Amino acid sequence: MRILIVDDEPLVRIGIKSAIDWEAQGVEIVGEAGDGEEALRMIAETYPDVVLLDIKMPKMDGLEVLRTIKDRQIPVQTVVLSSFDDIAYVKEALKLGAVDYFHKPDMNERELTAMLKSIREHFGSQGASARIGTGTVGNRREQILYDALHGHVHDLSETSLKEGNMYVLLFKIKNYHTVIKRYTKETESILPNTVQNIVSEILSTEKEAEYLQLDEQLSAVFISNSELKSLLASLTRVNKIVQMISAALKRFVNIDIVLGVSDWFADFEGIRAGYEQAGKALSHQFYHPDTSIFYYQHLKQKGEQVYKQADAYLSQMKAALREEANDLFMELLSKWEKFLEQEECMEEKDVRKVYEGLLFMIGESGDSPGGAVSENAAVFGEIHDFGQLSAMYRLMFKERIKTRSQVELKGYSQLTRNIMEYTEEHYSESLSLKLFGELFHVSPNYVSRLFKQEVGQGLFDYINQRRIEKAKVLLKDYRHKIYDVAEMVGFNNQAHFAIVFQKYTGFTPKQYRKEEV
Structure with missing residues (x-):
């Protein structure tokens, strides 16, 4: 994987380069740039797979760089670097095609390694352009399907898919961290291979259906219904396939899955949007851990006012922490959490980053957001339930506030x-x-x-x-x-x-x- 670092602060660039052993991670730092204009020139010269892109820079800021990348259809994945107060910019960056973001104050080995892992899971160990080899018919079909998910529609005639009443399904293994404990290090690869074999066998008897395994936890199913004129009939068929996959995996591997189903779309050009819709639907398991299937068309559409209110709560919580108004902070935290449960307007990764940022503000001098939960990293990583996650962070907030109060009292008799x-x-x-x-x-x-x-x-x-x-x-x-x-x-x-x-x-x-x- 080839990475370009773009930030106008030399110390930030140095910090990123020295934070981890990039070579050991299979990563080559191909260059660094101090502003947006230089970044675009270096992207054209070095062909990076990933750009770490600061939002606020001179000459041309990160949002302008993203717009240019989108307009020119440059095949590169972008991760945005931001401060805690850049939420509005981050939202705009994600709309423009950034695949992820993380906060500069979080810059440590754990955060950078997690970022690399996320990109590899979604775009492959060599970057998006070289995820899947083309040496076999099976691999070529996978490459065609993978490219379609990311907006590059070509050669889909080589698959069983046809245009007409199409859907994208995403499914992941429920409680994966618990399930994988059944296997040893030597045998854990058996699980994704078994899932692939079972689902592929089921779909082999179905017309106009394709399967693509994205990583050890996440898979995609493409379904077209060109022979069905009714949307109701098409959705009925989609639900039948969903039930077949769920039942087979439960019967043969004893695993439960969670699914996200896109809205229907008419042609191949809609696959990328369908993929995004299925992902958004699937992400709502964070708020409904006991539900097994989520339909994009059933999600509540959020108005701009909802996001403004979420931002307002965050600003108020940070202000309370700066003023050391601990009771007010805990009161606002409860309101923010209740608001999220009602509106479901933030994805899991964004909620986690807010919690870590707030914990960083509470922590003593010298703490880092990553360090705040490092001792419980494994436990936090296995929690994908908003209720459980908020309860654990609430406990940590109370402990940190109590510790801070005790430290403040140390100078007194x-x-x-x-x-x-x-x-x-x-x-x-x-x-x-x-x-x-x-x-x-x-x-x-x-x-x-x-x-x-x-x-x-x-x-x-x-x-x-x-x-x-x-x-x-x-x-x-x-x-x-x-x-x-x-x-x-x-x-x-x-x-x-x-x-x-x-x-x-x-x-x-x-x-x-x-x-x-």
Whole structure:
């Protein structure tokens, strides 16, 4: 595989080149470019299989490079490099044909190796143009089908497919990581070969049906129905084939599969779009782990407002972390996760990257997003269920926040730490110097003097700040009346709560609630 690195920052290019042993990975770095114009010139000169492309560059940015690659139909796969705040650009890049993206702060051996693995799985170890040999009739048919999936329609007359009421199906082995444990290192290749043999045998008795194994987990089935005039009849036939494949694999290999089915299309030119549709349908297993078949035509079409809302939640979560408003962050996290469950507007890989980015922001100085989950990488890699993944990350967020709080308290005396921890747990109760004196067996005056000396602010100023932070979260929920919120955070008087709230935020509680809608 040949790779070209494109980034205007020399240190980034050096970091990518030195992050892993590329030669050991079977990769040749054919060059590097510092802007978009130079990138296009080097693509024409070096013929890379993959371009690692920065989005924001001088002269010509990454999006312009992608448009040019698309317009000229240059046969190269592009992986976009971005920062955490480049989500809108990343979405546009994917629309323009980028196959994947990853964040520059994630740049480490694990992320780069995963990127290589993903490209090899989808485009082959030698790049898209040399994935399958042409030495045999079987391999030539595979090459023709593979090229059709990626928009290069040629010689399909050599297959059994005909134009008319066509579909693309994608299926993968359910719980693959568990299934593969039945096999040893020496015998694990038996599984994909067996799947290929079984499915090929089933389709050999079907007219206008072809099979292509994309990797050890993922396969494609092409079905055309040129003799059927009715879409209902065509879909009925597709469902019959789906049931035959599922039943045979369950019977002979004891594996379950998950399928994504495209919408119908009329001719060979629609194969690439059908492939993308089947992939989008299949990706929804992330939100519905117990469902076995997904139809693209049944998916809810998302408006631009949905994606804007998802971006807004992400911006709010990052802002909360920067302000160290941990309670607000956890509240927003819950809303974002509930929103994703309702709208299903983000794919699994994108959700994972958001989680890792947020975890990176929480982590102590020196952490990397990849390092944050490295100790549990195998476990995380085997989870493809949004509910389970969110539960694990939520646990890690809480642990990291707790650790960060403990680190922040290390510079204080044991008494001050005890006061802060007690305040965090009992902010809604009546707190006083006398209470702390009795709890920790010291004089109230000593509590007041020591706290101000170590923290730099009076104890009640600190307590009120903590109460107002809690109130800001509660005010976002309209089920709580303002006087209820006042009570819930330790104020016996709504008027006093309003005065203190305005002192620390610049808004009355009512104004703040309106501003945050």
